[in-house]
Amino acid sequence: MPGFLVLSGTSFIQPVQAQDNAAASAETDTRMFDIPAGPLDSALDRFARTAGVNLTYDPALISNRVTRGLSGRHDVSAGLMLLLAGNNIEVIRQPGGGYTLHKIPATRNPAADGKAVLPTMTVKADSLKQGTAEEGYLVSNVSGIGLWDERSLRDTPYSMSVVPSDLIENINAQNMGQIFKMNPLTQEPPIQNFTGVPMVVMRGFYSSNPVYDGIPLALGNGSAVSVIEIDRVEILSGTSGFLYGGGRVGGAINYVTKSPTSVPLRRLTFGNYGGTQFYGHADISGKFDDRGRFGYRANLLYQGGDTAIGEPVKQKVANIVLDGHLTDTLYADVKYTYNDYSKEATQPTFNSVIERTGVDTSKRYSPKWASNDLESHKAYTSLRWDPSKYFTLRSAFFYQHTNMRTNQIYLNEQANRTFIPRMLNAPWEKHENYGGYIYLDTRFSTFAVDHKLTLGYSSTYYEYFLRGNGFVLRSGTSLSLNEVKNLSEPDWGASFGKGTVSSPWIDQYNNVLIGDDITFNDQWSAMIGFNYATTMNKASGFYGDGIKYEKSALTPSVSVLYKPIKDVTTYVSYMEALERGTRVGNTYTNFGEVFPPLVSKQYEVGLKYDVNPNLLLSTALFRIEKANQFSNQAMPIPTYVQDGLQVHNGVELILTGKVTDNLTIMGGGTLMDISVEKADDPALEGKKPVNAASRMGKIYAEYALPWIPGLSLTGGIYYTGERYGNAANTDKIPSYTLYDIGARYTTRVLNKALTVRLNVINLTGKNYWQDANYLGVPRTVAFSVSTMF
Numbered sequence: 156m157p158g159f160l161v162l163s164g165t166s167f168i169q170p171v172q173a174q175d176n177a178a179a180s181a182e183t184d185t186r187m188f189d190i191p192a193g194p195l196d197s198a199l200d201r202f203a204r205t206a207g208v209n210l211t212y213d214p215a216l217i218s219n220r221v222t223r224g225l226s227g228r229h230d231v232s233a234g235l236m237l238l239l240a241g242n243n244i245e246v247i248r249q250p251g252g253g254y255t256l257h258k259i260p261a262t263r264n265p266a267a268d269g270k271a272v273l274p275t276m277t278v279k280a281d282s283l284k285q286g287t288a289e290e291g292y293l294v295s296n297v298s299g300i301g302l303w304d305e306r307s308l309r310d311t312p313y314s315m316s317v318v319p320s321d322l323i324e325n326i327n328a329q330n331m332g333q334i335f336k337m338n339p340l341t342q343e344p345p346i347q348n349f350t351g352v353p354m355v356v357m358r359g360f361y362s363s364n365p366v367y368d369g370i371p372l373a374l375g376n377g378s379a380v381s382v383i384e385i386d387r388v389e390i391l392s393g394t395s396g397f398l399y400g401g402g403r404v405g406g407a408i409n410y411v412t413k414s415p416t417s418v419p420l421r422r423l424t425f426g427n428y429g430g431t432q433f434y435g436h437a438d439i440s441g442k443f444d445d446r447g448r449f450g451y452r453a454n455l456l457y458q459g460g461d462t463a464i465g466e467p468v469k470q471k472v473a474n475i476v477l478d479g480h481l482t483d484t485l486y487a488d489v490k491y492t493y494n495d496y497s498k499e500a501t502q503p504t505f506n507s508v509i510e511r512t513g514v515d516t517s518k519r520y521s522p523k524w525a526s527n528d529l530e531s532h533k534a535y536t537s538l539r540w541d542p543s544k545y546f547t548l549r550s551a552f553f554y555q556h557t558n559m560r561t562n563q564i565y566l567n568e569q570a571n572r573t574f575i576p577r578m579l580n581a582p583w584e585k586h587e588n589y590g591g592y593i594y595l596d597t598r599f600s601t602f603a604v605d606h607k608l609t610l611g612y613s614s615t616y617y618e619y620f621l622r623g624n625g626f627v628l629r630s631g632t633s634l635s636l637n638e639v640k641n642l643s644e645p646d647w648g649a650s651f652g653k654g655t656v657s658s659p660w661i662d663q664y665n666n667v668l669i670g671d672d673i674t675f676n677d678q679w680s681a682m683i684g685f686n687y688a689t690t691m692n693k694a695s696g697f698y699g700d701g702i703k704y705e706k707s708a709l710t711p712s713v714s715v716l717y718k719p720i721k722d723v724t725t726y727v728s729y730m731e732a733l734e735r736g737t738r739v740g741n742t743y744t745n746f747g748e749v750f751p752p753l754v755s756k757q758y759e760v761g762l763k764y765d766v767n768p769n770l771l772l773s774t775a776l777f778r779i780e781k782a783n784q785f786s787n788q789a790m791p792i793p794t795y796v797q798d799g800l801q802v803h804n805g806v807e808l809i810l811t812g813k814v815t816d817n818l819t820i821m822g823g824g825t826l827m828d829i830s831v832e833k834a835d836d837p838a839l840e841g842k843k844p845v846n847a848a849s850r851m852g853k854i855y856a857e858y859a860l861p862w863i864p865g866l867s868l869t870g871g872i873y874y875t876g877e878r879y880g881n882a883a884n885t886d887k888i889p890s891y892t893l894y895d896i897g898a899r900y901t902t903r904v905l906n907k908a909l910t911v912r913l914n915v916i917n918l919t920g921k922n923y924w925q926d927a928n929y930l931g932v933p934r935t936v937a938f939s940v941s942t943m944f
Contacts, residue, residue: 186296187305188225188234189598191544195220195242202238206231207285207295209253216244216258224544230417233447237483286319286387288857288867291769291813292821294319297389298411299369301398302594302609302668302684304549309763312682312714312726314392314775314807316340320385320413322821325857325869325899327914327937328382329428336893336932337871339809339823339853340392340406342846345929352378353408354926357392358779359803359829359847360405367410368490368535370553370590371399373617373662377557377586379494379531383436383454384474386413392807393777394757396732397712400613400664401690404732404755404781412490412535415450415478416440426939429916431460432468449479463935464519467499484542490535499526503564503576503639504928508880510572511889516922517933520636524644527561545598552591558583564639573633578645581626582652590615594668607672609684617662623654624696659696662735665689670712682714690735690752706752708733722765730757734781743795755781770812770820779803783831783844799831801844817861822854831882842884846926850876850890857899869897869914880927891923891931907943914938 186206190198195217203210208231225238235246235254247255286294294317299305308315318334328334331353336343342356352375354363364375372378389409391398399407419441427433440452456472471494478488500521537551560583566574594611629645670684687709695701714728736750761775783799805827814820827849831842843849855871873893880886897914916935923931 186229186231186234188229189544190222190225190238195222195239198222198224198238202235205296206234210235210256211253212256216256217242232417233480286317286321288321288325288819291811291819292319292322293769293771293812294387298387298409300389300391300409301369301395302592302611302613302670303398303672303682304547304594304596304607304609309724309765309771310680310716312716312728312759312761313395314340314759314761314773314777314809316390316392316773316809316811318388318390320387323382323385323388324424324939324941325912326895326897327426327428327912327939329432329937330382331380331388332932333916334388336873337821337853337855337895338390339821339825339851340390340807342848342851342875343873343925343931345925352376352380355406355408356846356848356926357390357406358777358805358825359801359827359844359849360779360781361846362403362405362408364402365408365410366399367533367553367590368412368537368551369409370535370551370592371403371407371613371615371664372553372555372588372590373615373664374586374588374619376617376619377529377531377559378555378588379496379529379557380410381456381470381472381474381492381494383438383456383472384412384492385410387411392775393759394730394732394755394779396688396734396755397668397684397686397710397730400615400666400686400688401733401735402664404734404757404779412492413452413454413474413476414488415442415452415476417442417447417450420452421944422941423944424939424941426912427460427937428458428462429935429937430463430465432458432462433460434458434470450477452476463933464502464517466501466519467523469495469497471495484540486539488537490533492531492533494529494531494533496530497526497528499523501525501527501563502930503566505568505930506565506577506928507567508886508927509568509570511887511924512922514636514922514930516930517920518637520639521564522640522642522644525562525564527559527563529557529559531555531557547596548593549596550591550593553589555586555588557586557588559586560584562644564642566636566639569633571633573635574639575633576631576639576642578629578631578642579626580629580647580651582622584622584625585620585656587618587620588616603676605674609668609670609672611668613666613668615664617660618658619660620656620658622652622656623650625659627651657696659694659698661691661693663691665691678718680716682712682716684712686710686712688733690733692735702749704735704749706733706735708752708754710754724763726759726761728757728759728761730759731755732757737795739795744792748795753782755779767813770810770814773807773809773823775807777803777805777807783839799839802830802832803844803847804828805849817859819857820854822856824850824852826850839882842882843879845880845882846878846888848876848878848890850874855895865901867899867901869895869899871895878926886927888924888927891921893921893923894918904942908941909943910941912939912941 190201220242222238225234243259244256245259286292296305297308316338330346332346335341335355344353344355346353352363364372365378392406395403395407422438424436435457437455443449454474458470461467474492476490480486500519500523503520533555535553540548561581563579565577568574592613594609597608599606627647667687673681689707692704710731710733712730716726718724732755734753736752739748757779759775759777764772766772781801783801807825809823811821829847829849831839852874857867857869859867877890878888880888895916896918900911902909914937920934925931
């Protein structure tokens with residue numbers, strides 16, 4: 156384009172085929188900007204790199220022009236207009252992606268009065284967002300990690316993978332289990348029947364307490380997650396105690412929820428999650444006013460029918476979001492989600508298994524009365540104030556109230572391959588989660604060194620309420636596995652579900668944080684921080700003696716980043732995490748014993764490389780040290796033990812994005828050397844920790860057929876190595892490889908975008924175990940049709 160300049164963002168080159176699917180991709184694309192006042196040409200260059208977009212304009216148009224700068228969180232469109240305010244320049248979005256800048260004709264000069272009036276904008280396509288299928292599902296920025304604000308994924312000194320909503324929709328994911336099965340950093344988790352929480356394993360450690368929009372939860376119970384409310388899932392692999400407080404030794408899962416879109420969105424999806432589980436989903440969004448300052452979004456879901464193995468499921472979800480730029484420097488939002496979920500004939504939990512081969516996962520083994528119900532209300536609000544380019548105030552608050560009940564069957568295998576069932580009935584119980592943070596960012600320089608210093612406080616609180624003595628257990632007689640399905644519901648007793656309401660369990664984590672994001676020059680930077688973390692617990696009644704447990708520790712984090720060339724970032728990091736010592740429950744001989752607090756340590760070296768603007772390669776070497784805790788599984792009553800040190804050494808690799816214009820890849824793997832060291836019991840020395848796979852290799856791919864526009868073939872291969880189901884390593888869980896295939900076709904009908912998706916999960920019908928207690932997912936066929944209206 157002679158006479159014109161094109162500025163390219165580092166991770167956004169959108170192919171022409173995106174035009175047909177633009178309406179289906181309308182979402183908020185909010186980014187953090189920190190562009191000082193000054194020459195407009197350098198400001199636009201910085202904007203293009205931060206936002207990851209292409210800007211096309213005549214250099215003469217911006218010659219000798221200045222900008223008042225741009226600070227804070229804005230979507231791409233609004234941010235560009237604010238940056239250009241007062242310069243008499245209009246913005247035209249191009250159908251294939253990117254923006255063109257033009258001078259506004261003199262006959263309609265909106266800046267004639269000298270005020271910073273937003274320039275006119277002509278919208279040619281829907282709002283851009285990160286992580287679209289057209290971009291290879293690659294996300295350039297993360298929403299924030301702990302006290303650190305939004306930043307480039309490549310310049311984040313931790314091993315991370317981001318799963319955007321486009322991928323969640325395109326694989327017809329019913330829950331988060333499918334997402335974690337595909338991701339190279341995570342083992343496929345079981346979805347707890349009675350809480351809906353994925354029990355994710357990363358780097359060999361469980362991470363079951365989720366993070367919502369940057370707010371960590373003290374305990375995962377009651378934190379139901381629905382795929383329709385999620386905009387992206389940010390997976391942080393490795394110890395994150397400094398960032399989010401206690402626990403999360405293996406990593407943290409941040410569920411970033413949806414926000415209003417910049418332009419109107421009206422989308423309907425009808426589909427089937429497998430079996431006869433039909434569903435309908437509506438996604439409606441837009442702005443209330445012409446200036447686009449106030450927005451709304453609503454996601455509604457109804458699901459009903461039987462799973463592929465005949466488990467009846469019903470679900471109703473409503474997610475409502477309102478947001479607004481209350482002033483030019485003050486942004487706020489409010490989010491609410493209602494989830495009503497029920498499931499019957501849930502598969503048994505296997506407490507002990509002698510022979511793991513030969514169990515057919517395509518069969519249902521529970522009677523219908525083995526069921527669970529959940530009703531959840533979640534509310535979230537955040538506020539961001541950017542009074543100047545030197546200061547930013549960020550705060551957020553989260554509350555969730557959940558009522559749950561469950562009937563569950565637990566099986567213990569005998570030597571003759573029969574099972575003795577234990578039946579549990581937990582009446583309606585209540586779970587409450589609170590959480591919040593407040594952070595103050597200050598920007599300043601000392602000589603030639605730039606600082607972004609953050610001070611803050613975060614707190615999260617969980618309380619559990621039950622009626623009477625809580626759950627009731629009944630034991631049955633020996634049955635074959637196929638006979639369990641015909642098991643009659645036992646008599647739970649006249650007092651079941653009665654009595655006064657009490658609160659036997661409280662968890663709380665408080666964090667006082669300080670962190671400095673230091674930039675020495677274009678190549679060298681560092682992130683240094685300290686978290687004075689406090690963990691508290693109070694357990695009474697069935698769970699303990701009522702004595703309050705409270706411990707504190709100073710947990711540091713240090714990261715150094717070096718960019719040897721433009722497209723490569725290397726880093727070394729060290730982080731610690733405080734964990735509460737286990738309070739031993741009443742199913743063990745040492746009931747009531749409280750173990751000392753644990754401080755885990757992680758060392759990591761990593762490299763991230765932009766292979767091309769839409770392909771990111773990441774790799775990391777790590778070592779994690781954590782105290783070992785386990786049940787010795789002694790009969791008839793076991794003892795809970797803290798002995799030895801779990802040491803996990805490993806390497807991870809992730810490749811995400813477009814290898815060619817037609818081929819998208821999300822793949823990688825984990826290789827670990829894991830063992831128990833320094834144990835007092837010699838029998839434990841050198842043993843592998845429970846349920847930790849030392850090898851994983853996964854790849855998901857999409858290929859857009861060039862001779863059939865709009866048609867893409869999809870598929871994945873997912874390998875998980877062998878694990879052990881007990882501390883003695885006598886219960887080996889076999890390795891497995893799963894295969895998925897699918898197809899997606901995008902076209903236009905009556906000038907509206909239409910997408911048809913088909914996915915076959917576990918194509919070969921592989922029988923496998925998700926972990927020591929839960930059976931794998933059977934072959935499942937899912938499909939959906941989405942259309943704009």
